[in-house]
Amino acid sequence: MNWEVVIGLEIHTQLTTKSKLFSGAAVGFGAEANTQTTLVDLGMPGALPVFNKEALRMAVMFGHAVNAEIGMTSVFARKNYFYPDLPKGYQTSQMDHPIVGKGYLDVTLDDGTTTRVGITRAPLRRRCR
Amino acid sequence: MFEQSISTLAKQLKNKDISSVELTQAFLKRIATLDSQLNSYITVSDELALQQAKAADTLLQSGQGTPLTGIPIAHKDLFCTQGTLTTCGSKMLNNFIPPYESTVTSRIQQAGAVMLGKTNMDEFAMGSSNENSFYGAVKNPWNTNTVPGGSSGGSAAAVAAGLAVAATGTDTGGSIRQPASFCGITGLKPTYGRVSRFGMIAYASSLDQGGPMAKSAEDCAHLMQAMAGFDEKDSTSSETPSEDYLANINAPLTGLKIGLPKEYFGDGLDTEVAKTIMDAVKEFEKLGATVKEISLPNLQLSIPSYYVIAPSEASSNLSRFDGVRFGHRCDDPKDLLDMYMRSRAEGFGQEVQKRIMVGTYALSEGYYDAYYLKAQKIRRLIKEDFVNALNEVDVIMGPVAPTTAFELGSKTNDPVAMYLEDIYTLSVNLAGIPAMSIPAGFVNNMPVGLQIMGNYFAEAKLLNVAHQYQQHTDWHLQTPEMAKGA
Numbered sequence: 001m002n003w004e005v006v007i008g009l010e011i012h013t014q015l016t017t018k019s020k021l022f023s024g025a026a027v028g029f030g031a032e033a034n035t036q037t038t039l040v041d042l043g044m045p046g047a048l049p050v051f052n053k054e055a056l057r058m059a060v061m062f063g064h065a066v067n068a069e070i071g072m073t074s075v076f077a078r079k080n081y082f083y084p085d086l087p088k089g090y091q092t093s094q095m096d097h098p099i100v101g102k103g104y105l106d107v108t109l110d111d112g113t114t115t116r117v118g119i120t121r122a123p124l125r126r127r128c129r
Numbered sequence: 130m131f132e133q134s135i136s137t138l139a140k141q142l143k144n145k146d147i148s149s150v151e152l153t154q155a156f157l158k159r160i161a162t163l164d165s166q167l168n169s170y171i172t173v174s175d176e177l178a179l180q181q182a183k184a185a186d187t188l189l190q191s192g193q194g195t196p197l198t199g200i201p202i203a204h205k206d207l208f209c210t211q212g213t214l215t216t217c218g219s220k221m222l223n224n225f226i227p228p229y230e231s232t233v234t235s236r237i238q239q240a241g242a243v244m245l246g247k248t249n250m251d252e253f254a255m256g257s258s259n260e261n262s263f264y265g266a267v268k269n270p271w272n273t274n275t276v277p278g279g280s281s282g283g284s285a286a287a288v289a290a291g292l293a294v295a296a297t298g299t300d301t302g303g304s305i306r307q308p309a310s311f312c313g314i315t316g317l318k319p320t321y322g323r324v325s326r327f328g329m330i331a332y333a334s335s336l337d338q339g340g341p342m343a344k345s346a347e348d349c350a351h352l353m354q355a356m357a358g359f360d361e362k363d364s365t366s367s368e369t370p371s372e373d374y375l376a377n378i379n380a381p382l383t384g385l386k387i388g389l390p391k392e393y394f395g396d397g398l399d400t401e402v403a404k405t406i407m408d409a410v411k412e413f414e415k416l417g418a419t420v421k422e423i424s425l426p427n428l429q430l431s432i433p434s435y436y437v438i439a440p441s442e443a444s445s446n447l448s449r450f451d452g453v454r455f456g457h458r459c460d461d462p463k464d465l466l467d468m469y470m471r472s473r474a475e476g477f478g479q480e481v482q483k484r485i486m487v488g489t490y491a492l493s494e495g496y497y498d499a500y501y502l503k504a505q506k507i508r509r510l511i512k513e514d515f516v517n518a519l520n521e522v523d524v525i526m527g528p529v530a531p532t533t534a535f536e537l538g539s540k541t542n543d544p545v546a547m548y549l550e551d552i553y554t555l556s557v558n559l560a561g562i563p564a565m566s567i568p569a570g571f572v573n574n575m576p577v578g579l580q581i582m583g584n585y586f587a588e589a590k591l592l593n594v595a596h597q598y599q600q601h602t603d604w605h606l607q608t609p610e611m612a613k614g615a
Contacts, residue, residue, distance in 0.1 A: 039229060043449035045222070046209045046231055046328040048363050080445050080492065082469055089448020 012125075015058045021126040022049035022092060043087035059099045059124055066119050068103025076124075094123030130155060131291030132608055135348045138294065139196040142189055149189065149199030153182040153243050156201045160245065160292050162615040167268045169277075169286040171206050172214045173246040181243040188241060196351050198241030203293035205284050206247035207254055208234045208339070209328040217330050218250040218262040218280075221450050221457050221476030231328025232360045233297060233339050240355035245293050249283030252478045253447065254301055254332040256280045257550045259308070260541055261480045268537070269312060270609040271575055275534040278308030284342045285312040290612040295343035295352055299329060301336045302435055303529070303554025306566035309342055310529035310578025313568045315595065315605060316342040317349045320585050321561035322367035325360030333442040334365070336435075336558040345605050346567065346595035350374035353588060372589050378596045383417030385594065388522030392428040393553055399532045401572040406528050409569035409579045409598070413526075416597055423522060425514040430507050431556035436548060437491050437504035438559070443481075444488030450476060483544075512560040515582070519562075524594055525582040528553055529566045533575035553580060563588050567595045568604035576604075 020027055023040035039047035063070045075097040078090040100122035106114045130152070133141075141147045157175055164170055178201065185199035209215050209227035216222045230238075238244065251261040259267040259282025267282040269275040270290040277286040281298030285308030288296050298305040300318035309316030317340045324339045331337060341352035357371035387410065394403060410420055452458035452472030459475055462468030477485070491500035518525060530550055540547045557564045562585055569579035579598075583591045599605050 045330040048327050050364055078445050
């Protein structure tokens with residue numbers, strides 16, 4: 001019997017934008033507590049998200065780099081649940097229509113052969129970390 | 130004085146016949162004397178109002194200012210006002226003092242208006258009678274045994290009783306238009322996206338819209354001048370340029386094509402109310418308009434569609450109220466889950482809890498497609514009905530509510546009956562078009578509102594149509610007895 005191994009990787013990668021995906025707060029490791037947060041991040045009543053265009057540009061660049069379909073219409077949806085790192089009680093993520101769709105990356109192995117790694121999708125997502 | 134329009138008061142302030150401080154003091158005195166009968170205010174901001182009035186007087190002295198400078202108005206307690214308690218009519222926010230200002234209140238303040246206080250409302254904008262407030266029900270100034278309508282009941286009652294020159298409201302399923310109808314005042318729900326929702330505590334994000342409530346269309350236009358327009362802090366606000374809402378307000382109505390949807394005149398509409406609406410429509414014919422029957426075939430679907438979409442969006446929007454960073458927190462929480470659960474169970478009233486549960490269910494795995502997605506598809510059909518109709522006519526008219534104001538307590542045990550009150554208003558929010566309610570007469574001494582609906586971004590046209598009617602009729606000038614008592 002021949003077995004085929006299928007390995008999936010879910011990779012979370014932070015984009016090196018100056019501010020967050022939906023708020024103007026700065027990002028940066030090791031900053032003083034409570035200095036990199038806005039009304040939107042804190043889920044204050046009446047606060048509304050404003051999309052970071054630079055994140056879109058980076059996502060599309062990545063998409064082109066991995067030969068992917070670019071979602072000309074992409075949709076953000078809320079994933080609702082309660083958790084200590086979720087002030088709004090939901091995460092804003094892309095589900096059915098991500099910005100970057102199917103793509104691939106050809107990887108050269110040690111023995112000189114190449115193998116193609118398929119990419120299912122690369123959506124943009126906002127978490128609180 | 131309390132019956133004067135914004136234009137008249139603006140002239141008096143400009144000519145120094147009266148100062149903003151005097152005007153503000155007069156309104157504060159009226160509130161102190163009369164509001165115990167109505168409960169229309171949650172917070173009266175005397176000190177702040179007088180400070181703002183003084184600043185307005187200084188500006189007016191130097192010949193500057195807008196027509197709103199020095200005019201005392203009230204804000205629905207759903208708008209975040211920096212430094213002033215903002216409760217949303219709920220125990221959940223009974224200690225919430227926002228450190229930021231909503232765009233609507235900020236723009237009105239920058240236009241020079243004076244804030245008398247924050248008005249009472251159905252909790253988190255969920256209700257059609259203002260009986261769902263943690264701060265007690267609001268009474269209708271025309272008959273204090275009846276409801277003022279909701280959820281902007283406080284704003285409507287305050288304007289009708291002369292406790293504010295004008296007020297802001299919000300409308301998700303009829304919450305400006307229905308209280309305006311019940312209280313005999315003029316209200317406008319703008320096109321979705323016309324007015325910024327930043328700082329306007331969210332109920333249903335795809336339906337909510339803030340708008341003016343005043344004694345006349347002209348007064349509403351003054352408020353719209355300040356309120357309307359793109360806001361970069363609200364990505365759902367429209368970049369379509371806003372207009373001068375007063376420029377063409379006097380344009381004649383000859384050639385105006387009015388559509389009357391046959392579905393709005395079926396069973397369930399009180400016969401006297403129907404007659405009042407038809408009499409109002411005849412007035413428009415006298416002014417040169419033509420009337421034709423149209424059809425909005427999917428009207429009945431607006432109730433189930435709305436009562437799936439709105440609670441779904443609300444259940445998500447209200448998740449942020451968890452006792453952690455602001456608002457009500459239960460005593461001695463045992464652990465995180467206990468804090469979430471008890472803070473929310475204690476902070477939210479019955480109707481809010483009900484809608485959160487309905488919404489959570491409709492969005493849950495296995496039900497999302499059957500409920501939320503299906504409701505959104507139906508929504509598109511409802512919108513298409515309006516788009517088609519507005520290709521044939523310029524404006525659509527009809528009743529705002531099936532009856533006049535009902536008695537307090539008469540529908541609180543029958544939530545479905547309460548929801549059915551909204552039949553004529555809901556579809557407007559689902560489609561996102563603008564609509565007004567203007568006073569059109571009385572039935573058994575209680576006000577009846579005429580609804581005027583228009584195409585996307587046609588607020589100036591609606592205000593013009595309403596204004597012309599108000600130049601030829603005086604329903605909007607009537608004052609309830611209790612308002613004359615101070």
